[in-house]
Amino acid sequence: MIKKFKPVLAAAAVSLAMLSQGAFAAEEQFFPLIDYRVGPYGSNGQAFYGGFIDYLNYVNLKEKGVNGVQMTWEECETEYNNAKGVECYERLKSKAAKSAGPIHTMSTGISYALIDKSAQDKLPLAMMGYGRTDAVDGSVFPYAFPLVTTYQMQASAIVKFIKDKNGGNLAGKKIVYLYHDSAYGKEAIIAMEAEASLNKFTLVQIPVAHPGNEQGAQWLKIRQEKPDFVVFWGWGVMNQTALKAAQKVGFPRDKMIGSWWTGSEEDVVPAGDAAKGYMAATWNVAGKQVPVIADIEKVVYGAGKGNLQDTGKIGTVLYNRGVSAAVLSVEAIRKGQEKYGKGKALNGEQMRWALENLNITEARLKQVGATNLLPEIKTSCDNHEGSGKVKIQQWDGAKWVPVSDWIEGNKSLIHPLFQASAKQYAKEKGITPRDCSKEK
Structure with missing residues (x-):
């Protein structure tokens, strides 16, 4: 009788092992996408968020995630409407409680509406090239990141x-x-x-x-x-x-x-x-000559998992900009895992630390195939912008052609303006600014 049940016991042991493995399945990094694909600005959102999602898919397919952590997301349509943006945030924030990728709204108005809420909920708000300029001052705005450069x-x-x-x-x-x-x-x-x-x-x-x-x-x-x-x-x-x-x-x-x-x-x-x-x-060039853009088309669309219905948008300025936003977000996850553990999804507070300690060099951009999709980015407690550089491009009737190298705005003129604004904001809101000299 004992011998008769040995195969059954063995099968049960395998099942238990499989259940055990399932219990420790790869973690997921969740991105609440408060976006828009319809309305008067819908075509812009289609290209940007198409590029963003395609890169997340690319990381999942090409690398099996970030050290095994899979990228996941959920979209909520705002139509570029501030009130709907707040509704979407409230709908998705509970899902981001344990695992939170940076929130990208691609809307200055929605960012203004969420800047206090996201700080209260400890969810980082990424405002790449938009939003409040004075949020560069991380001592006052710890969860707001006007990354790359500001208006x-x-x-x-x-x-x-x-x-x-x-x-x-x-x-x-x-x-x-x-x-x-x-x-x-x-x-x-x-x-x-x-x-x-x-x-x-x-x-x-x-x-x-x-x-x-x-x-x-x-x-x-x-x-x-x-x-x-x-x-x-x-x-x-x-x-x-x-x-x-x-x-x-x-x-x-x-x-x-x-x-x-x-x-x-x-x-x-x-x-x-x-x-x-x-x-x-x-801050990013157009075209499929950028290695990561060409590889996304090959890997993601080759697997039938591309986000865009109109594949003609691949390689356009806004598609590539969406990819740039996702590259920065994924690099933040890598940075956070260095501190909080490889193979671990980051919560909002951990993601905030990662975004505040970025050091994306030209060499790293080249390594991921993203040269000219971003300038070098180095953030800190008192600098949530990280760069401040742009290029100028010109439309020749058929394509965008860069006509300058990286140009940096006048820091000595501009930074005191937003620092004064941040100080006034802190006074109005009763915020005690962090001591950035003690932040690491």
Whole structure:
């Protein structure tokens, strides 16, 4: 009888072993994606979040995750609406309680609405190239990360580019700041005003109401003002409308320089010939010549797991930017695992530490195939930006062509502005800033 049950006992032992292995299955790093793919800015979100998810899939397929930790996510549609953004955050935050990847909303307005909530819930809010500039000061904003560079540093870098193109002197020049009348568009005003005072040029501010498909009055004013340059802070349909309007009134497109949210294929292709010669800032290049972009197409789409229905977006500016955001997020996970244990998913507090201790070098970017998708990034308690550099690119009618190397904004001018703002914010909110000299 005993011999008869030996196979059964052996099978039971194998089953128990399998159950035991299942109990210790690979951990998961959860990304709450508070995103948008529909509405007036939906095409932009489709490209950005498509690239973001494709890279997470790529890491899962290529590396079996980060030291075995699988990337997981859930999307919640906001339509770029602040109230819906808050609703999505509340819906997903419980799932991020034990394992939290950085939250990327790609919306300054939604970021403003979440900045206090995310700090209270200890969930890191990543604002790559958007959000509150003064959140660079991590002593006041421990869970907010305006990574890579900010609107104010970008505005300063654009002015520096224009200045260099004019023999190093802007005195007596006139620059129009044409901007989306929202938190996004208003964020750079203080920097533009500071640059105008320093460089002795006249600044004319012209807002455009959301969504920006009516700009007749604004361009009539621009024609009357006869500026030397237009610095352009647009978004979505506003961008192609502006380029067509500039052509209509005869303003040269090579005298227009936009922010990085006005410099994608979604902005220029619909404008046709009106876009040729137009320039915009960026922190990432377009194209499939970037090794990681080519490999994503091969590995992820080759496996039938690509996120995009329109694969023509692969390699576009915003797709590559979404990949850049995911690269930075995954590198933060690697950094966090160095401290908290390889093969372990990070919670919100641990992810905050990782984002605050990034050191992504050019050599590391090359290693992961992401050269020119990001500048070097080195963060700290008192610097949640990590870079402050941009490139300027120009649309030649068919593709974006870089026309500058990395340009850094005027830190000595801009940093005191956001530091003063952060100090005032702390006073208003009753926040006692952290002592960054004690942070490691």
